[in-house]
Amino acid sequence: MSLTPASAREKARVLAEALPYIRRFHDKTIVIKYGGNAMTDENLKNGFARDVVLLKLVGMNPVVVHGGGPQIDELLRRVGKQGQFIQGMRVTDRETMDMVEMVLGGLVNKEIVNRINQHGGKAVGLSGKDGAFIRARKLLMPSRDNAEELIDIGQVGEIVSIDPSLIAFLDQGDFIPVIAPIGVGADGEAYNINADVVAGKLAEVLRAEKLILLTNTPGVLDKQGRLLTGLTPKEVDALVADGTLSGGMLPKISAALDAARNGVKSVHIIDGRVEHALLLEVLTDEGVGTLIKAR
Numbered sequence: 001m002s003l004t005p006a007s008a009r010e011k012a013r014v015l016a017e018a019l020p021y022i023r024r025f026h027d028k029t030i031v032i033k034y035g036g037n038a039m040t041d042e043n044l045k046n047g048f049a050r051d052v053v054l055l056k057l058v059g060m061n062p063v064v065v066h067g068g069g070p071q072i073d074e075l076l077r078r079v080g081k082q083g084q085f086i087q088g089m090r091v092t093d094r095e096t097m098d099m100v101e102m103v104l105g106g107l108v109n110k111e112i113v114n115r116i117n118q119h120g121g122k123a124v125g126l127s128g129k130d131g132a133f134i135r136a137r138k139l140l141m142p143s144r145d146n147a148e149e150l151i152d153i154g155q156v157g158e159i160v161s162i163d164p165s166l167i168a169f170l171d172q173g174d175f176i177p178v179i180a181p182i183g184v185g186a187d188g189e190a191y192n193i194n195a196d197v198v199a200g201k202l203a204e205v206l207r208a209e210k211l212i213l214l215t216n217t218p219g220v221l222d223k224q225g226r227l228l229t230g231l232t233p234k235e236v237d238a239l240v241a242d243g244t245l246s247g248g249m250l251p252k253i254s255a256a257l258d259a260a261r262n263g264v265k266s267v268h269i270i271d272g273r274v275e276h277a278l279l280l281e282v283l284t285d286e287g288v289g290t291l292i293k294a295r
């Protein structure tokens with residue numbers, strides 16, 4: 001296929017525009033949360049894998065944390081169970097936990113690993129049980145109506161600690177870590193952790209330059225459905241209080257805010273259904289999605 005002079009110039013311009021970003025982010029850690037809702041068609045999944053490989057090849061350290069909520073729901077449906085969420089967290093009984101581990105640690109994790117490898121990367125899949133690098137304990141969730149009341153939602157975990165050494169070790173060997181959001185308790189029991197929470201905490205612990213949360217909306221939307229391009233903690237509080245933010249956006253926004261407050265330099269919620277959303281965010285002047293500010 002031959003390029004017209006104008007489209008050749010446009011391609012060259014885009015490549016040249018990437019140079020300052022490649023320099024700025026060289027050797028920097030970029031944590032990418034790949035939401036289950038952004039894993040839609042083959043084209044997008046391959047595009048994501050290619051983008052991650054490209055970031056690695058130009059000298060950055062991408063670390064992928066994936067979700068898989070819709071994929072877990074699908075398996076639950078097949079066995080006649082119905083997924084239930086409270087404040088964006090899955091109610092996880094023992095049987096559901098087994099399925100969460102099968103889907104996240106098995107199917108979804110290995111599919112992403114395989115795709116990255118097919119595109120020339122060296123991906124390694126992990127869950128928090130590997131090297132016991134994500135330690136967790138049972139989450140008791142404060143009720144939204146009465147903060148004194150704690151809700152038991154089963155095997156859902158909160159993070160106690162993350163050991164960054166395993167990830168650092170993989171980075172140094174030019175591997176791309178791909179992490180399933182499962183934590184391990186003091187007695188070796190598995191905990192289901194929201195993937196946004198794992199990505200946020202990991203970005204903090206790794207002192208990441210960027211945290212990018214890829215989801216299935218253009219970013220955070222206001223009540224009229226318009227994109228909010230930047231949000232301060234105060235603005236987030238107001239959006240939670242008036243009900244503009246709900247469901248899966250609640251753990252996402254709180255993980256994003258925590259990361260921004262705890263030193264992650266830029267935190268973005270972007271649309272993973274847009275082809276090459278990741279490259280647009282990291283390597284171009286294009287503003288995409290919602291930037292979450294520390295103050």
Ligand SMILES: Nc1ncnc2c1ncn2[C@@H]1O[C@H](COP(=O)(O)OP(=O)(O)O)[C@@H](O)[C@H]1O
Nearest residue numbers: 035036037215216217220221244245246248249
């Ligand atoms: N104000 C809002 N702006 C955008 N999305 C919102 C908002 N409030 C709730 N949501 C919901 O949050 C969802 C994203 O969270 P989630 O389903 O957990 O996605 P992911 O699998 O990518 O983590 C959106 O699809 C949307 O339904």
Ligand SMILES: CC(=O)N[C@@H](CCC(=O)OP(=O)(O)O)C(=O)O
Nearest residue numbers: 036067068069089090193194195
């Ligand atoms: C406790 C909890 O809710 N865990 C999530 C983990 C997967 C996840 O976060 O997937 P997405 O990013 O695709 O939503 C769940 O069971 O669905």
